[in-house]
Amino acid sequence: MNAIKEQLVARLREDEAVLSILAVDNPSLFSAVTDGFDLLLLVISKEDLKTDQQYHYIKDNCRIQERWISPSALNRFILHGEYRNLIYWILKGEILLDRDIYLEGLRHRTLEFPAELREHKLMIEFSRFLRRYLESKEYILEDHVLDAYNNILEALHHWARIVIIEAGIHPEVTVWRQIKTINPGVYKLYEELTLSTETLKQRVQLVLLACEFSVMNKMERCCKTLVEVLASREQAWSLHELQQHEALSDIREELPLLLNKLVKKSLIKEIIYTLDEQVSVLEIRYTTM
Template identity: 60%
Template structure:
């Protein structure tokens, strides 16, 4: 396998558009890591000309999957929620790295700096809030299986929040990771999935735990948003916040999150004269 990787690296070295290559082996036949292929090759490119190009082939009886991703997109994805990309970067072998950019990214992921942790906490809390509130709504409407599915998603977000707070990247197999890190959260997962109580009772139990434990983390998890609101004297409009580059990953969740922060008195809602003739007052937000 090593000689094959060296051959492929030599081929990619002849392509000036390929900046770096990560080779991820699958020796234990774990399909979740390499999508079932013997070898996954992640090609980092300068241009977007063949962005996200996918190529499957066989070489020396090895089934290979080749994926291309522009460098800028890779950097943005690592800030977001691409756990697969993080796993490939951490577990794969860098076989080509012309400018050392991939090694820099790997070191950044390994160090998990505070800025990256804060960003990921905000992402997970937004997902948690959406799933948690939807579960409550479904429960009230007696849509029990939908309520169960959403609270399970919310509980997974809670587990990832705990892992991030501990300074680790959430893995794909999050429950294996959380089992010994936080037995309390894992116990809730067991109660939800294996308890002999009714589905409704199990959902109610986890909703109650979420209300007391995770909702209390709102100020902590929303640090990047609160810092932006506090960063200037005049209040921000919803449109301005949606356009802020640091909030690009949560654009769709901002209205819900802002409303919840107002209700918890963590931010203030201010009515100002609107520039539009169609509106009398515009709602803006400030710390």
């Protein structure tokens, strides 16, 4: 395998756009970490035209997946947690080429998990939790039990990720293994929802109640970034202005729901502005209490 890696690096090193190369060996026969390939090669490239591409090939009976990605996309995926295997690749992968010490720096920052990144990930996870939680609540009232179950299971997963992030740790692929030691209470709720002998409706109602008392109390903590943006100037903010703000771009679609709940919880307040006196159009803007 080492000889194969050396040959692959020798080929890719000639491309000046290639910033770094990371290799991940398949840890087991049935592992999905490398999508079933013997070797995953992650190529970080500064040239946008070459990124977001994948190649599958065989070399010396070794099945290889080669994935090209840009530094900006890599940072975005780490922030959003869209590719759960990515943290594993960065922390456990073998660095084969590293111009400007890019990957070493990224690995260090990932392990460090700085406060600013934690706050941003908390806001993203809470916005996702809130959507799933409220949809489950609506479905259970309408007696759509299976839809309510599916949504509350997703909400519980986001709750687990919030707890892990609060502990200063990156959520991994195996979130429930992580949460079992970090917060046994949340893990117990997961067991109650999935394994209890109660009716499905009763299980959903139990977790909804737990969410109402436990996670909703985290709203101010998880929305700290949003509240800080609102407090950054004296004038109230329109929804459009907030949606254009760089710090809130990752929750752009969830902002209306978040703002509404923050107002109802008296964590922020609405200010009414007259847009057009002739037709009595009033605009809602938002500011801190």
